[in-house]
Amino acid sequence: MITEIIISLLLVIGGIFGLVGSLGLVKLSDPMARLHVPTKATTLGVGSILIASMLFFALVWGVFSFHELLITLFLFLSAPISAHFIAKAYLHSYSRADKVPPTGTGAPWGTYGKDAAPEE
Amino acid sequence: MITYALYFAFGCFSLALLFNLYRVAVAPVMTDRILALDTMVINVIALISLFGMLMGTTVYFEASMIFAMTGFISTVAYARFMLRSDVIE
Numbered sequence: 001m002i003t004e005i006i007i008s009l010l011l012v013i014g015g016i017f018g019l020v021g022s023l024g025l026v027k028l029s030d031p032m033a034r035l036h037v038p039t040k041a042t043t044l045g046v047g048s049i050l051i052a053s054m055l056f057f058a059l060v061w062g063v064f065s066f067h068e069l070l071i072t073l074f075l076f077l078s079a080p081i082s083a084h085f086i087a088k089a090y091l092h093s094y095s096r097a098d099k100v101p102p103t104g105t106g107a108p109w110g111t112y113g114k115d116a117a118p119e120e
Numbered sequence: 121m122i123t124y125a126l127y128f129a130f131g132c133f134s135l136a137l138l139f140n141l142y143r144v145a146v147a148p149v150m151t152d153r154i155l156a157l158d159t160m161v162i163n164v165i166a167l168i169s170l171f172g173m174l175m176g177t178t179v180y181f182e183a184s185m186i187f188a189m190t191g192f193i194s195t196v197a198y199a200r201f202m203l204r205s206d207v208i209e
Contacts, residue, residue, distance in 0.1 A: 008125035011170075015132030018166060022136035022159060031149050038159040042136075046166045049129065053169050056122070057178060067181035071165065071188055078192040082158055085199035090151040092203055 003059045010052035017045030031090055039083040047072050126174055133170070136163050154198045161191030 021041030028034045050068040058064045088111055091100070097112040140163065143156035165184045172180035197207050 004121050008121050011122070011125040011129045014166070015129035018129075018136050018163060019132040022139040022163065025143050025152075025156060025159060026139045031151060034152060035155060038155060038162070042159055042162045046162055046169075049166045049169055053173050056173055060122075061176065063178065065178045065181065067178065067185065068169070071169075071181065071185055074185070074188050074192075075162065075165070078188070079162075082192060082195040082199070085196055085203075086151050086154050086158070089154070089199045089202040090149065093151070094149050 003055065007052050007056050007059075010048050010055070014045045014048035014052065017041050017048065019045075021045060031094070032087070035083065035087055035090070039079050043075055043079050046075060123174075126170060129170055130167070133163050133166050137167075150202060151199075154195060154202070157198070158191065158195045161187065161195075165191075 018041070021038045024037030024041065025034055028037060050072050054065065054068040091111055097109060100109055103109060137160060140156045140160045144153055144160070147153045147156070165188055168180050168184040168187065172178060172184075201207050
């Protein structure tokens with residue numbers, strides 16, 4: 001009984017997180033704000049679905065499978081890399097070195113190279 | 121109870137896929153399309169896992185593993201193509 005409650009709770013939480021992640025992709029106005037929603041919320045949603053699946057097969061069916069851990073590890077490793085590439089593509093296509101906020105350390109933004117350094 | 125939670129999660133991720141499809145069709149900037157396709161891949165991985173739970177087999181996890189790898193490679197390739205107008209230099 002308690003395992004059913006835990007698995008159902010994880011499934012519902014994962015579904016809500018996935019829905020919120022994709023809703024933010026439609027609803028938010030700024031492109032960089034739209035970038036941060038799915039990469040966080042959807043990864044969390046899929047992670048909780050996969051944990052629920054692992055618990056389901058281990059406790060209800062009695063079969064332990066490592067595939068979910070592999071998929072979770074791969075998603076958690078690859079999501080920041082793809083988000084970094086998308087942010088870089090946005091910065092170089094739709095933004096310029098004088099439109100981004102200052103870094104706060106005096107150094108220029110690394111992605112725009114040395115030419116974008118502010119004049120001292 | 122698990123069956124009802126499964127159907128709820130199916131509904132949530134299907135609605136999320138519809139939102140992503142709208143964002144692929146109507147995008148203010150080009151990076152939104154890459155992002156929406158990446159999110160679609162992640163949502164489809166969740167749907168495949170949920171379907172495996174509903175059927176009670178672990179066969180579908182290989183499919184979602186391959187889908188995760190292909191989605192990551194295609195996202196990186198699309199972003200590289202936008203950045204450098206070339207995938208492999």
